[in-house]
Amino acid sequence: MWEYNTERYISIPIYEIANIDNVINDDSPSIKNYVYGDINGFQLKDNYRIDAGYTFQIKGKKYAKHILKTGIYSLVGKAAPFRATSSVFEGEVNIEEVALPSPMPYVSYTFKF
Numbered sequence: 763m764w765e766y767n768t769e770r771y772i773s774i775p776i777y778e779i780a781n782i783d784n785v786i787n788d789d790s791p792s793i794k795n796y797v798y799g800d801i802n803g804f805q806l807k808d809n810y811r812i813d814a815g816y817t818f819q820i821k822g823k824k825y826a827k828h829i830l831k832t833g834i835y836s837l838v839g840k841a842a843p844f845r846a847t848s849s850v851f852e853g854e855v856n857i858e859e860v861a862l863p864s865p866m867p868y869v870s871y872t873f874k875f
Contacts, residue, residue, distance in 0.1 A: 766810045767842065771802035774848040776855050806859060809842040811835065815868075822875075829872040836864040 775796035815833020822828060836842070841861035848857045 763813045763815075764810070765813070767808065769805040769808055772804050772806065772846060773798050773801055774804050774846060774855075774857065775799075776848070777850045804846065804857065806843050806846060809840060810838070811840060811842060811864075812837045825875055827874045829870075829874065831868075831870040831872075833868055835866045835868060840864065 776799040777797050779795040779797060813833060813835050814837055815831060818830040818832075820828040820830075841864035843859035843861045845860045846857055847860060848855055850856070
C-alpha cells in the first residue's frame with residue numbers, strides 16, 4: 763500500500779513563562795506555563811510511505827476465527843514525523859520533528875468468536 767500525507771499544521775509553544783508559585787515556594791510542584799504562537803502556525807513536512815503486509819486467517823471450532831497480521835511499515839525508509847517538540851534558547855525557537863525508526867515490522871493477532 764502506498765500512502766502520501768501532505769503537510770500537517772500544528773500549534774507549538776514559542777516560549778515558557780515562570781510560574782510565580784514556584785519562585786515563592788520551593789516545595790511546590792514544577793508547573794510550566796507556555797505561550798503559544800499562531801494557531802496552526804507550524805507545518806510538518808510532507809511524507810510518504812510504502813507498506814507491505816499479509817493476513818493469515820484460521821477458522822477454529824464452530825464460530826471461532828484466528829487472524830494473524832504481519833508486515834513492514836515504510837519499506838522506502840522515509841520516516842513520517844508523529845510529534846514535534848519545540849525549545850527556546852536565547853530567544854530563538856528550535857523545532858525538532860520526532861519520527862519512529864523506519865522500516866518497522868509489525869505483528870497483530872485477533873481472536874473472534
